[in-house]
Amino acid sequence: MTLSCFELGERMLSVDETLEALATMTPPPVATHRVSLASACGGVLAVEVMSPIDVPQNTNAAMDGIALAWPDDASASDMLVDVVGEVLAGTRLATSLAPGQAVRITTGAPLPAGADTVVMSEQLADVGNSGRVRVEQPERVRRGQNVRQAGEDIARGQRALSAGTRLRPQHLGLLASLGYAEIEVFRPLRVAVFSTGDEVMAPGASLPPAGIYDTNRFSLQGLLSRLGCEIIDLGILHDDLESMRVSLAAAVYEADMVVTSGGVSVGQADWVKPALTAIGELGLWRIAMRPGRPLAFGRIHKAGNATVPFFGLPGNPVAVMVTFLQFVQPMLRRMQGEHGWRPPRFTALAAEPLKSREGRVDFHRGIYTGDDAGQLWVRTTGRQGSGILSSMVAANCLIEIGDGRAAVEAGAPVTIQPFGDLT
Ligand code: AMP
Ligand code: MG
Secondary structure, three states: OOOHHHHOOOOOOOHHHHHHHHHHOOOOOOOEEEEEEHHOOOOEOOOOOEHHHHHHHHOOOOOOOEEEOOOOOOOOOOEEEEEEEEEEOOOOOOOOOOOOOOOOOEEOOOOOOOOOOEEHHHEEEEEEOOOOOEOOHHHHHOOOOOOEEOOOOOOOOOEOOOOOOOOOOHHHHHHHHHOEEEEEEOOOOEEEEEOOOOOEEEEEEEEOOOOEEEOHHHHHHHHHHHHHOOEEEEEEOOOOOHOOOOHHHHHOOOOOOOEEOOOOOOOOOOOHHHHHHHHEEEEEEEEOOOOOOOOOEEEEEOOOOOOEEEEOOOOOHHHHHHHHHHHHHHHHHHHOOOOOOOOOEEEEEEOEEEEEEOEEEEEEEEEEEEEEOEEEEEEEEOOOOOOOOOHHHHOOEEEEEEOOOEEEEOOEEEEEEEOOOOO
């Protein structure tokens, strides 16, 4: 984190400027460790993976049938073939086939030397007990058909996966196909989460007349666990400067990042920013977006010169999720070693007029659908207050209306961020 980024302070930043600033303030990725392939799903690969073998290892049959050495006189009217043996999956034939000879073969079995074409069983007829088979409709047989070439998926020595890749099930399968039983990934990030507010009560307790159940700790834990983070649940903080200061300062000794919700505006009970400035530095906190204000980003000092990034998210439950998705998520992914992540974005047509304001980015909760012609349409979930969490439940995307637009007319194109891995 460079100090210059901590001079942005008072100015209202655009969403893009905020993302740029946060990128420069992101600590380097965490350390790496080796894990078994079975426990690597969701982790981020820490090394380039080169293939030690050809995949597939051998040129092999893509179908059950015969492997044929293409005859010299491939007459179109009648293709009779000498079947001289068989190769089952897991075996290899040492001898080589002469033109016009074939062996019975099962899917995946290596082609013997000389063979170059596989004809499927359904196309074969026995000719008495002669050991010969007739290929029916020989005009439909192409030399080289139904054969998988050695190395056609991945060649030996080729880069199979890049460092910084988040491992999904297909990556595990691919690593297994190269023979890797263990792999080097970045270790899980530990993220400390607090809620704040004297009115905020843990679910399970009875609700006092002026109380509200703690929503944010649970939506945040869900988001974090889907990102593969270890969560340090630090409960609910009272609206009190001293206890916040002490709790935040202690949290950094275990955590790679600290995230709070609530208490960041300029109300009488908003102590997060003063607590942060007492034990670290406030970076940015004025972002032109809705929902999402107020949000504070900074860093907390710990022993030596080390610091830990801190996000003070807004209190309203929708604002918490939107700001997490837009700002916390990219930083966490970088710290996890992931390269080049951006939220997926598509263009849809607005099925109804959408309210917005020039000079800020509006994130509505939306429902997108495709029509019969393949066109995407999006409408809002209805009321858009930043406390209406049922709008997130009903939605399948965020509608992102850029800061240059005052409103979106029905039928106009608009950007959507479909809900994905986290939501
Ligand atoms: P604040 O910024 O602390 O004033 O919070 C803004 C609004 O969000 C208030 O209505 C709070 O009651 C509400 N809020 C704050 N924290 C939470 C939470 N953890 N769960 C649900 N609502 C919250
Ligand atoms: Mg509060």
